[in-house]
Amino acid sequence: MSKRILDTPYGKFEIEKAPEIEIKGGEKLKLPVMTPIIVPTESIVANTYNPNHVDPQNMDLLKTSIVDNGFTFAIVTIWDEEQEKFVIIDGFHRFTILKDVLECKEIPIVVLEHDMVKRMSATVQFNRARGVHQVELMGDLVKSMFDQGADDEQIAHMLGMELEEVFRLKQITGIAYLFRNQPYSKSWEMQEVEQ
CATH class of the missing domain: 1.10.10 (Arc Repressor Mutant, subunit A)
Known part of the structure; x- marks a missing residue:
């Protein structure tokens, strides 16, 4: 597997090539979930377009979940060359709990390679797919x-x-x-x- 190298002001990060599994029709599905890296908290910023809001009660529940179960879902990001930051695509509220409530110095992330349109649509897809519980x-x-x-x-x-x-x-x-x-x-x- 080849690696992607990100040389940032926060250090050099090696990201493994995402493994793939076969899906219907013989096509391949990438698994970026298998390629997390741990980065300094200050290297991550929110995106400017996420319409999602979580009420304080659910933020408390999210904190409880993270403390009780561990941190099970890496923050999904992209590396933005202009900002020189990892920009959140999905996981802003998890990031907020880790950064502001639990005061973590480092946070696990997954880094996708999306342009602006794809990252905006990905944010909405993540939000809507999660949606409200049936x-x-x-x-x-x-x-x-x-x-x-x-x-x-x-x-x-x-x-x-x-x-x-x-x-x-x-x-x-x-x-x-x-x-x-x-x-x-x-x-x-x-x-x-x-x-």
Whole structure:
């Protein structure tokens, strides 16, 4: 495998050529996930076009996930010659937790070779592909956690949700026994309306 050499103000970095696996039709799929490098935190900057926003509650959950599970997804970047920085394509919020909250001096990244259009589209693709969790699947997850003995407050904490979200997801599953310990309340009242 040949290596790509990046000679930067932060040092010289050798990036292995991404291995490939065969996919449908005999084509090849590159695996840049297998070629991370570790760089100084100050060598990384955010892009200027990412429309994604994460609320504070989910940022707290992201921090908890990183601390509990380790850092499992490298920041996806490109090397920008003009800025002399690694520009984030995907992983800004993970980067923020590592840099500002955990105060890491070095961060693992993957470096793609994309032009501006491709990197902008990649950012949107990453965001949209991740998207929001499918409601039905989240409902099933809540049901499974409930079946394993977790109560509403535990589920809300572990999944970074409000109790109201847990209740809504329990409703979606359509299973009455999930509400067996909840007090009943009317959500609306019937009224006669003159026509």
